[in-house]
Amino acid sequence: MATAWALNILITSTTSLKRKPGILPGSQDWDSYLSCLANKGRFHIVGIVPEPVVVPSFSLINGGKSIAGSPGGSPALIRTMLDFCVRHNIYPIVEEFPMEKVNEAIRQLQEGKARYRIVLKHHR
Structure with a gap:
């Protein structure tokens, strides 16, 4: 190939x-x-x-x-x-979530829906 x-x-x-x-x-x-x-x-x-x-x-x-x-x-x-x-x-290819959506990010992980690594971002 x-x-x-x-x-x-x-x-x-x-x-x-x-x-x-x-x-x-x-x-x-x-x-x-x-x-x-x-x-x-x-x-x-x-x-x-x-x-x-x-x-x-x-x-x-x-x-x-x-x-x-x-x-x-x-x-x-x-x-x-x-x-x-x-x-x-x-x-790396990552999927970013703002810190205030941490529960949504964890839910994606638990359901196996995370497409890439999940990164929580803290915005100041």
Whole structure:
């Protein structure tokens, strides 16, 4: 499958809040993530995946791709990662709620309707 773009590094993280079937990180289509990588690209999992990561070996061999993982990071490592993101204009996609709508934001989370990360904003 040809794509118009390819990533050199793809990083994913896990959270214990995603407990619905089909949403757990371990039940993901890992092969689809690898198809986003450029040749010699690296896929790095941050956090613990509760299920085995199943990937066809051809997906790694074709293009010399690799998978790595880590449980998290030290403050210095996190700072390095954030600096990398700023240098390469990588920012999260978030859904913002004003602080006075905190109950609505929590309801969206509980109902599984949060499309992105939810951020509460305090306006002064």
